[in-house]
Amino acid sequence: MQHHSATWALFAPVLVVSAAPTPASAQEExxxxxxxxxxxxxxxxxxxxxxxxxxxxxxxxxxxxxxxxxxxxxxxxxxxxxxxxxxxxxxxxxxxxxxxxxxxxxxxxxxxxxxxxxxxxxxxxxxxxxxxxxxxxxxxxxxxxxxxxxxxxxxxxxxxxxxxxxxxxxxxxxxxxxxWVVIGRLPYRNLKGYDLPGMIESTRQVLELDFDRFVGGHAEMGHKDDVRRYLGYLEALHDGVRDGILAGHSLDRIKRDVALSDYSDLAHFEEWRELNIEGAYNQLVDGAYMLMRPDVPKPPDSE
Ligand SMILES: [Zn+2]
Missing domain, CATH: 3.60.15.10 (Ribonuclease Z/Hydroxyacylglutathione hydrolase-like)
Structure with a gap:
């Protein structure tokens, strides 16, 4: 499907006719x-x-x-x-x-x-x-x-x-x-394939670079302030979940407690906030082994 605006305008009638018998293809546009x-x-x-x-x-x-x-x-x-x-x-x-x-x-x-x-x-x-x-x-x-x-x-x-x-x-x-840097949107769902502490460290490094504009592989273009704000979100997510684990709270309770409301204007905030928390939790438990530590209380099954 090669729809550039100019060619689309030229060939639209042909494409409409040829697309008609296979309506499924329209969804793949x-x-x-x-x-x-x-x-x-x-x-x-x-x-x-x-x-x-x-x-x-x-x-x-x-x-x-x-x-x-x-x-x-x-x-x-x-x-x-x-x-x-x-x-x-x-x-x-x-x-x-x-x-x-x-x-x-x-x-x-x-x-x-x-x-x-x-x-x-x-x-x-x-x-x-x-x-x-x-x-x-x-x-x-x-x-x-x-x-x-x-x-x-x-x-x-x-x-x-x-x-x-x-x-x-x-x-x-x-x-x-x-x-690993996304402007105007939350990080993707439950952070599968991501390393949250690594994202934070890498984002801190790039903020030391001199740049005027930022272009991400998804979502919006932005400026250095947008990248700084994104880092703030990652840190709030990581630290909020970490502190919940340190306090012995369950994942369900952490999802309720870590509101991240300063970032509620970001796209997918409603759908992905809890997924982001779940991803951060799994990384801290499965990656950093936080629940294997003698100083960390075992969370109740439900709260
Ligand atoms: Zn991608």
Missing amino acids: VSRSIEPVAQDLYRWTSGSYRSMFLVHEDGIVVTDPLNAEAARWLKGQLEERYPGKPVSHLIYSHDHPDHTYGASELADEDTLVVSQRLARNTLVETKAQTLVPTVVFDERMTLLPDWDQEIRLRYHGSNNGRGSISMMFRPQNVLHIVD
Whole structure:
């Protein structure tokens, strides 16, 4: 389904006719768009997913390809806008397949596929059906340093999946992070695949960087203050649940007590607040073994 607004307007009547016998396909329609963020730098969107591309002298750097359909759509858009410009680099934000699939739709044999080493390891170990990174790094890597343009990649430790990095575009001063920083919305459901203390540590690290705009892999674009507020939410979630466990309270009681009401304006607050608490609780119990400690009272079965 390749619905860019311009082509959609041209071909709408044809698509309506062809879609009519299979109404199920209408539900699978994904809205896609491209928006400028700064000089030469764009955010592209496919449904609830966001990724970026940067146009430079010798080609185009694309961050996550997302999936085959999205990547094919983007490829068409890039060919239309920048005829003859190759995709010079693909950068995987982390190892998860809902962000890394579809790479072969965008890459040719000269495209460098870049990731942190741990992300590459997962893709190889799990036999993921996407392009294996050809360039890996451990802590930091700077791309395009020969032009008047830099992309600084940095690993901050565990936070979401494996090998999840931050991407800083200079001179645009735009920071791009996928999944472990989300603006305008709660972290996803019960934090499956996330490391909450690691998210807090990584987010503190990126707040020390100088950036004007933030672009996430989901939800809204924002500024440094938004990232600071997001960190405040993570800390309130973590500390509230931790203190409930230390006081010997059950998960049900902690869900009632940790109101997080300062953040009630965030999207999905009503549906996901308790799930976030449950995720934090499970990480502190199953990951940090808090209930195995002699100093922590065993919670009652129900309160
Ligand atoms: Zn994601």
